[in-house]
Amino acid sequence: MSVASESRSPLAGDVDAYLHYIAHVRRLSPRTLNAYRRDLAGFLDWLAAQGITGWTALDSQHVRQWAALQRRRGQSARSIQRRLSAVRNLCRHLIRERRLSHNPAEQVTAPKAGKRLPATLDxxxxxxxxxxxxxxxxxxxxxxxxxxxxxxxxxxxxxxxxxxxxxxxxxxxxxxxxxxxxxxxxxxxxxxxxxxxxxxxxxxxxxxxxxxxxxxxxxxxxxxxxxxxxxxxxxxxxxxxxxxxxxxxxxxxxxxxxxxxxxxxxxxxxxxxxxxxxxxxxxxxxxxxxxxxxYDKAHPRARRRKPPQAVDDQE
Missing domain, CATH: 1.10.443.10 (Intergrase catalytic core)
Structure with missing residues (x-):
């Protein structure tokens, strides 16, 4: 499974190796693999457009710019989180392979997605x-x-x-x-x-x-x-x-x-x-x-203590 890109990036070989790793070592599902492949192919295309041809040239500002572009293109917060996660995990793999010395995506955060409660039947x-x-x-x-x-x-x-x-x-x-x-x-x-x-x-x-x-x-x-x-x-x-x-x-x-x-x-x-x-x-x-x-109802340390009863001075 290789990344698809209109112009083959010089970094694509490393991404292909990563995809092979998560497919055959981590054994992720085909659906997850396809999502990783799409997200990382888009990231590689953007890097190529920026003239970045080596991992050592990649820094956190590049990753932030790429994430901001996703937002401007109307991607949801959840989608941006997923794409950033793919890039972050790729970089961790590259560090293990000694292709990178640090993770430029580690400190880049996506906009928060609102919690979407699942539907249920009664x-x-x-x-x-x-x-x-x-x-x-x-x-x-x-x-x-x-x-x-x-x-x-x-x-x-x-x-x-x-x-x-x-x-x-x-x-x-x-x-x-x-x-x-x-x-x-x-x-x-x-x-x-x-x-x-x-x-x-x-x-x-x-x-x-x-x-x-x-x-x-x-x-x-x-x-x-x-x-x-x-x-x-x-x-x-x-x-x-x-x-x-x-x-x-x-x-x-x-x-x-x-x-x-x-x-x-x-x-x-x-x-x-x-x-x-x-x-x-x-x-x-x-x-x-x-x-x-x-917790407030059940834990002994969380229960409110009853106020002490007033002492009658005449007793």
């Missing part, structure tokens, strides 16, 4: 979606897909990549490979397990010989990300759901409903496979003010 809306009539093979497959999204909180890539040997009905568990090739084991819930059993009774008649994917298309091969998204949108329309439905909407709803019921933020973090608890807070509509209120 329990009744989830019920409408999951209580769909499963009277055909495809309907039983789609119900099992949606039950797993909501019952186990899976990501789209995790569900699409699920193989038969990753399902443990005896324990009611699913072993999935998440971001950064990290494996985690999550409970799938009784209804998800029942829906999955119903689908697996039909699957053998659809799947190609030797296919290991849990969910297959009518062609008998692994169900693609796009097909999964399309089928969930289809059922939302058919069932008259008032909002568009998509895989992550069910994952958001799983997290939000679980947190509302349990209040256990750490457990939800582990089930979702989040490395950072702040990500879980965004997914579940939890903010630091809520944590502060919980």
């Amino acid at each position: 329990a009744d809306q989830v019920g409408v979606l999951l209580d769909m009539p499963a009277d055909t093979v495809l309907a039983r497959r789609d119900r099992a897909v949606m039950e797993l999204f909501y019952g186990a909180g899976l990501r789209l890539a995790e569900l699409a990549g699920l193989d038969l040997n990753q399902i443990d009905f005896a324990e009611g568990m699913v072993r999935v490979t998440g971001k950064g090739s990290k494996t985690r084991i999550v409970p799938m819930g009784r209804k998800a397990a029942d829906a999955l059993r119903d689908w697996l009774r039909d699957r053998s008649a659809m799947a190609e010989e030797g296919e290991q994917a849990v969910f297959v298309s009518q062609r008998g091969t692994r169900l693609s990300h796009r097909n999964i998204q399309a089928r969930i949108r289809h059922w939302a329309r058919v069932l008259g759901l008032p909002v568009p439905a998509y895989p992550h909407l069910l994952r958001h709803s799983f997290a939000s409903h679980l947190l509302e019921s349990s209040g256990d933020l750490r457990a939800v973090q582990e089930l979702l496979g989040h490395a950072d608890i702040s990500t879980t807070q965004i997914y579940t509509h939890l903010d630091f003010q809520h944590l502060a209120r919980t």
Whole structure:
């Protein structure tokens, strides 16, 4: 995977080596790799336009000018943050490779992006979606897909990549490979397990010989990300759901409903496979003010002491 540039930059070889590193050593997802490739190709084009042909000529002012240009071109704060992160990580790699002595992007900050809370379905809306009539093979497959999204909180890539040997009905568990090739084991819930059993009774008649994917298309091969998204949108329309439905909407709803019921933020973090608890807070509509209120109510050192009672001088 190489960076595309109208005029091949003399720095492109180092970027190609970095892309190879994050693809084969860090094993980032194809989607993340494509984002890195696009962002770094744009950065290289800008460097070439500035006449910068060596990494040692790059300084923090150049990076700030490039980030400011993104803003003037109407890029969102979130997009600029992502692009700066790509450049920052590239520079860290170049330092390890002794191509740079310092990181010129380290102190460059992007405009702050407002927190965008994820949409969720309420329990009744989830019920409408999951209580769909499963009277055909495809309907039983789609119900099992949606039950797993909501019952186990899976990501789209995790569900699409699920193989038969990753399902443990005896324990009611699913072993999935998440971001950064990290494996985690999550409970799938009784209804998800029942829906999955119903689908697996039909699957053998659809799947190609030797296919290991849990969910297959009518062609008998692994169900693609796009097909999964399309089928969930289809059922939302058919069932008259008032909002568009998509895989992550069910994952958001799983997290939000679980947190509302349990209040256990750490457990939800582990089930979702989040490395950072702040990500879980965004997914579940939890903010630091809520944590502060919980602390104020629960922690002995935070509780307000009762004012001392007045002493009667006559006693």
